[in-house]
Amino acid sequence: KATGLCLARRSNRCVEVRWTTGNRLFVTSTKKCLGAQGKTLGSEVSLYDCDDQSELQKWECRNNTLLQLKGQNLYVELRTDESIVLSRNLGPNNHLTIVGSNISFSPPELYTIGGNARGKPCMFPFMYKDRWYGECTTYDSSIKRSWCAIETKFEHELWGYCPSTSNEHWVKNSATGAYYQINIQSALTWSQAQVSCKQQGASLLSITDPNEQAFVSGMTPSGGHLQIWIGLVLDPDHGWQWTNGQPFRYLRWTPGKSTSYYVKPHNQHIQLSTCGKQLGYICSKSGLLYSTVEQGFCASPWIPYSGHCFHLHREAKTWSDAVKDCRKEGGDLISIRHVEDQSFVISQLGYAATDELWIGLNDQRTEGLFEWIDQSPVLFSTWQYGEPSVSGDLEDCVLMTGEKGNWADRSCEEKHGFICMKQSSHEPTGEEVTLDVGCKPNWKRHGSYCYFVGTETKTFDEANNDCKRTDSYLADVSNGVDNAFLVSLVGIRPEKYFWIGLSNMVDIDRFAWTNTDQVRFTHWNANMPGYEQGCVAITTGVMAGLWDLLPCTNKEKYICKHQAEGAVVTQPPPTVSPPKCPDGWNKISSRNYCSKFFTGPRANEKTWFEAREYCRDIGGDLLSIHSRDELRVARHGKAWIGLYVPDANTGYAWSDGSPVNFQHWQEGEPNNFNNAEACAEFTIYNWDERGSWNDVNCEAYSDWLCQIRAEFNTTADGWLEWKGNQYYINKVSLSMEEARKFCQQKHGDLVTITNRAENTFIWKQISRHYGRYYIGLSVDLDGSFWWMSNTPVEFLSWDQNQPKDNVDQNCVIMTYYMGFWSNCNCGEEVKSICKRSSSAPVNTTVAPTTPPTGGCPLKWMQFNSKCYSIINNRKTTWEDARKQCITMGGNLVSIPSRYVQGLTIFYLKKKNKKNPKHIYIYKIHTIIIQYIYHMINLVSPPGFGKWLIKSCNDTNGFVCVRELDKNTPSQPSPILPNAYLTLANDSLKVVTQNLSWADAKVNCEKDQAKLASLRNEWTQSFVELMARTLNAPLWIGLNKQQTNGFYRFIDGWYMNFANWASGEPRQDKPCVYMDVEGKWKTAFCNTTMNSVCLQSTDVAPTQSTEYPGACPEETEVDYRQSYTWIPYKAHCYLFVTEEVEWGDAASSCARHGEKNNYQYTNHQMITTIIIISALFIILTFIHCAEPLGPQQHLSRTHNSLAVVLVIVVISALVAAVIFYYKRSPKSFPTFENPLYTERSQPDVVDTKNLIEKVETEEEIENTAENNAEPIISL
Known part of the structure; x- marks a missing residue:
């Protein structure tokens, strides 16, 4: 354009070149298309026969002036010798313009009507009977109707009529x-x-x-x-x-x-x-057209508009009573005929966002067909989202509600305010309301401003100058109410557009008002604002109020605005220091918002709507961007932002409702490819001056950018604020009681969740972190639910197959991965979620309560500010036991913690040394009973200290608890004996001297004792009770350095249960102690701490090392597979890897062994119970076992085969157990001893030597790589 050179020339003059189908440029005079000779630098550009398949004829523009071969970094350059080539130069000969249009303009596809093209778009140019057509033609049409082909060469004779605005053929x-x-x-x-x-x-x-x-x-x-x-x-x-x-x-x-x-x-x-x-x-x-009506006159307090008078009443009445009141005043409930009436009500009648006002619309006469009460035609509606609900005959009347005055159907018997309407008078009554105070004649007052509609058409600049001559400016629009007023002012007029004061002529990316006010509101029409420069006009007619971007040289009427005389404008609040953002969030430029880039594996990407829901659930929205500075939000990646097209009738909007006053599209975007792209994606790594946004299909998957208001949801002490409440994610794993105590110390409680929105908000806070989290719901023994805060249960979100019907799982946790709930044992130590009101003091804790004073009556024992009494010398029913406890000033004991459980077990064993009796315990409603779940053996009968569900009419002993008696002196605690305390066959003593493990062992041996082996519930409970009382850890009798690298008690007893802490035992720390929570942990043996000694009359089992006999050879073949028995201690095992039902498994074992000696895997072999049960659950293997038979001499071949099979089977065992461990929601205790939990048997031997013969170092290394701290070390 700087040189006057042409892309196409004919007879020494430039000829018309225009865009056509498929990103091609068509020369109308020659019927040729612009094409390149090749894709290399310097390739000639010339005119060729049009070919819609050729990539050398497809073009695109850059920066509105550069013509580029599509997909190539090659630009058209016009040289002075009038040749045209592809170049990478960016000089004056590269900047082009197409006369009459923007170079970047690409014509829309024209969809065909009728014919045989099935609606497909026209192809231009197309050849028909050896002639090229660059537009629709009537040639050969018998009815002279324009048509087009949908193929370049018309090879398949597919055609259709071209679209036309004519009503002919309709x-x-x-x-x-x-x-x-x-x-x-x-x-x-x-x-x-x-x-x-x-x-x-x-x-x-x-x-x-x-x-x-x-x-x-x-x-x-x-x-x-x-x-x-x-x-x-x-x-x-x-x-x-x-x-x-x-x-x-x-x-x-x-x-x-x-x-x-x-x-x-x-x-x-x-x-x-x-x-x-x-x-x-x-x-x-539509065949209906609006007609302009004179405003007329109305007596106060009625307000005139468009030939009617309106009056808003806020007295609450039923719909029928509201109708009666309006008719008494000569009118009826309002009929809203078009968007202008709606806009008038919102902007000029005093409507408030909190109002709910009856209007005259109803479907009382015909269900599902809404009519105005005055029988005027229904020409307009603006329903609220999800309305009308039309729920049977219940909701037949309509009201307007909310900030935008949208409509909803309700029961006609509800009571609300209402709006009346009646015809206006042709003559003034002298009692009219003065509406335009402070405005010049013919100007209209709205709020603090006056508005004037220009009477002549002018360009944007001419209109702006005309407003200036009257000390005003082209109107700006600050909110939806202001926009509604403009609609009421001009929406019904016949003109199509009216200028307002917005444009992007200075910077294509940024829109600005002529009065320099901040852009706070936009309301774009369909396909707007695009990525063009221009000036903004408000539309009229059916879609009145939407904004279009027009060439500023268009001549339209306009709206001026100035402040009314005497009006006081509310000043914006003073700026304050910018608030801080939560951890992981970044401040957004000068706005008080924070942003965060959410990214992860491809499987976690979301659609635009899913991303928006995620952001809203955490109290924010998808990111909106309003300046160039705000583009710098992350380094790399593609992510959804909140820009989208809400519906087919409107243009781009931000999902948070903020104005679209800034845009940063990539070149050629937004293009709404295939009419299917309505959401914006930010290509962050492609950020540059040329643009970084792209419109894509909203159902595509991508990462996303959220925004939240800075510090709106975080208190100074780290609590999240959401809808009037505060929440805290406690990442420290605690039991339920301890977690609740933590919340209560912060003026809160474990979270109570009242609806799905709250549940989703909480879930989103934990979804990026692994773990389970206590909430404040309890599951009662009868299966009912109750919140610990005593809030009514109105919402539940159980996971599939939850809650489980287990009496030991009375607490509830939320999972991080889906936010659903499941029940668990209250003693489990997991993370937790607290909740408190927004009025709670920040950075404070609840003042510690003064411990009660006093002592216990005779025969009661004092413990932890409570008194306990064990009654085991008489049997009674549960109800009689409770009455007797109440008579003694207490109640049946509740067991709120392991501490109290340990105390109960300890004293029960102390009082019942030979034959422990059953006793009754009681659950109070504020503290849930908990089982010590890891002590429960589901295979063998319940042991000492376990809880049983019994008939309330059975008779047993019982335990009572009561508060301290203030009038009784406090008793010294009897819990810390300085000598050995005898429990059944065991005697224990706590050594309060800090010693290393070896010194503690020597110290015990001086008393003919050993460091304690915790072989049963009462010894575990006693040592745990001592650790808690001392608030100090205690050495116990485990040291793998003294038991051949495996954990076994040093007095020779096997471990029949364990209580390892999470992550224990550690490989590098051989000695074991119990911490103050009763957990077993490992430490270096030279660490010094207290210890526990044990004397016992029980004799530890001796370990047999040889077993007579041998396993049988397997000669039978099942399912074309042969099997070999594998020796292990006193038995032979055969593994069948077919998936069968249990009954078939038992039959298979019977076929493989003799009837008198086969067993389906003996689960009393505690050594193998975990391995075998895990394999049965995961792989549904068959395991058969039989005692060793007479000794046989096996051949070398059989020996080799056995060794190979052992290797394979053991590898499968290890892999399966590790897999099951990782997949199981329950955590198995970690251990490295194959003798773990083994019951005492006189003939049990360690298979370590056997395993060493068949396992290679490589297998051990592979196992270690899969699990750094293996469950089993073989």
Whole structure:
């Protein structure tokens, strides 16, 4: 454009070049297309026969002036010798313009009508009878109607008529004046069908009453299964809407799961369908036009508008009583005829966002058909999201509610305020309300400002200058109410546009008002603002109030604005120091918001709507961007941002409702490819001056960017604020009681969850962290639920197959991965979630309570500020036991912690040395009973200290608990004996001197004792009780250095249970102690601490090292497989790897062994119970076992085969157990001793030597790599 050179020249003059189908440039005079000779630097650019398949004829633009070969970094350069080549230079000869249009303009696809093209778009140019056509033609058309081909060469003779705004060839409804076009042979998506209708000045069909439904049905072919697109969409702000602005007043559909509808004409029902489905469609044009009405006059307090008077009442009345009141005043409940009436109510009648006001719309006469009470035609609707609900006959009357005054159907018997309407007078009454105080004549007052509608058409700059001459400026719009006022001012007028003061002429990325005020609100029309420079005008008519970006040289009427005389404008609050962002969030430039980039594995990516829901669930929204500085939010990646097209009738908007005043599109974007791209993705790694946003399909998967208000959801002490409450994620693993105590010390409690939104918010806070979290729900023994805060249970979110019917699982946890709940044992140590009110003091803890004083009566023992009494000398029923405890000033004992459990077990054993009796315990409602779950043996009968569910009419001893007696002196605690305390066959003593493990062992041996072996519940309970009382750890008799590298008690006893802490035992620390929580932990043996000695009359089992006999040879072949028995201690084992039911497994073992000596795997072999049960659950193997038979001499071949099989089986065992361990929600205790939990047997031997013979070093290394701290070390 700087040189005057041309892309195409004919007879020494430049000829017309224009964009055509497929990103090509068409020279109209020569019927040729611009193409390159190749894709290399210096390739000649010339004119060629048009070929829609050639990549050398496809072009795109950069920076609105550079013509680039599509997908290549090569630009068209016009040289002075008039040759045209591909170049990488960016000089004046590269900057081009196409006269009459922007170089970046690409014509829209024209969808065909009729013919045999099935609605496909026109192909330009196309060749027909050896002649090229660059546009639609009437050639050879018998009815002289324009048509086009859909292929370049017309090889398959596919064609269709071109779209036209003419009503010719349309079907007219003479009753309504509406026109219809039925395209049942077409196959377009919903978006394509809508575009096709718009190209003809129409829209997809709307159905507003049964008569129209019947008329449309009569036009369609009868019979068959016909599905046709119509124009019903689900708007996120207004609920269901017709795309042409017609009222949504007639409901007749079969619901589905999408946001667009098709109609089945002959069953007269509307159904949902996926918007990408290809169907036929119906276009329609309304036959109704608005007419301008004089405003008229109204007596105070009525307000005039468009020929009517309006009065808002806030006295609450039923719908029918509101009708009576309006009619007493000569009017009726309001009928809202169009968007201008709605805008008037919102902006000029004193409507408040908190109002709920009856209007005259109802479906009392015909269910599903909404009518105005004054019988005026229903021409407009603006429903709230999810409305109308039309729930039977319950909700027949309509009210307006919320900030935007959207409509909802309610029961007519509800009481609300209401709006009356009546005809205005032609003559003034002298009692009118003065409306335009402080404004010049012919100016209209709204809020603190006056507005004037220009009477002449002018360019944007001329209009702005004209406003300045009256000490005003082109109108700015600060909010939706201001926009509604402008609609009420000009929306019903015949002009199409009115200038307002917004443009992006200074910077294409940034929109600004002419009065330099901050852009706080935008309301873009469909396909707006695009990525062009221009000036903004507000639209009128059906879509009144939407904004279009127009060339600033267009001549339109305009709206001026200035402050009213005497008006006081509210000043914005003073700026304060910017608040801080939570950890992991980044401050957004000058706005008080923080952003965070959420990324992870591909499987965790989300659609745009899922990402928005995620951000909203954590109290924020998808990121909105309002300046160039705000673009720098992350380093790399693609991520969703909040920019999207809410519906087919509007343009881009931010999901958080902020204005679209800034944009940063990539070159050629947004292009709405295939009419299927309505959401914006930020290509962060591609950030540069040229743009970084791209419009993509909203259902695509991507990472996402969230924003939250800075510090709006975080207190100074780290609590998250959300909807009036505060939440704290406690990442320290504690039992339920300890977790609750932590919350209560912070003025809260374990979280109470009252609805799904709250549950989702909490889940989102923990979803990026592993673990389970206590919440404040309890599961009672009868299966009922209750919140510890005594809040009513109104919401539950159980996981599948939860809660489990286990009496020992009375507490509830939330999982991090889906936010569902499951019940668990209250003694489990997991993370937790606290909740408190927003009025709780920050950075404070609850003052410690003063411990009660006093002592216990005679025969009661004092422990932990309570008194306990064990009554085992008389048996009674549960109810009588409780009454006796109450008579003694107490109640049946509750067991709120392991500490009290240990005390009870200790004294029970002390009092019942020979024959322990059952006793009764009691659950109080504020503290849940907990089992010590890891002590429960599900195979053998319940042991000492376990809880049993018994009939309340059985008779047993019992334990009572009561508060301290203030009048009784406190007793010294009897818990710390300075000599040995005898329990059954064991005697224990605590040594309070800090010694190393070896010194502690020597010290015990001086008393003919050993460091304690915890072989049963009472010794475990006693030592745990001592550790808690001393608040100090205690050495016990485990040291793998003295037991051949395995954990076994040094007095020769095997471990029949364990209580390892998480992550224990450690490989590098051989000596074991019990911590103050009763957990077993490992330490270096030279560490000094207290210890426990044990004397026992029980004799430890001796270990046999030889077993007579041998395993039988397996000669039978099952399922074409042979099996070999494997020796292990006193038995032989055979592993069958077929998946069968239990009964078949038992039969298989019977077939492989003799009837008298086979066993289906003996689960009393505690050594193998965990291995075998894990394999049975995961792999459903069959395990057979039989005693060793007579000794046989096996051949070398058999020996080799046995060794190989042993290697294979043991490898499978290890792999399966590790797999099961990692997948199991329950945590197995970690151990490295194959003799773990083995019961005493006189003939048990260690198989370590056997395993060493068959396992290689490589297998050990592989196992270690899979699990750094293996469950089993072989």
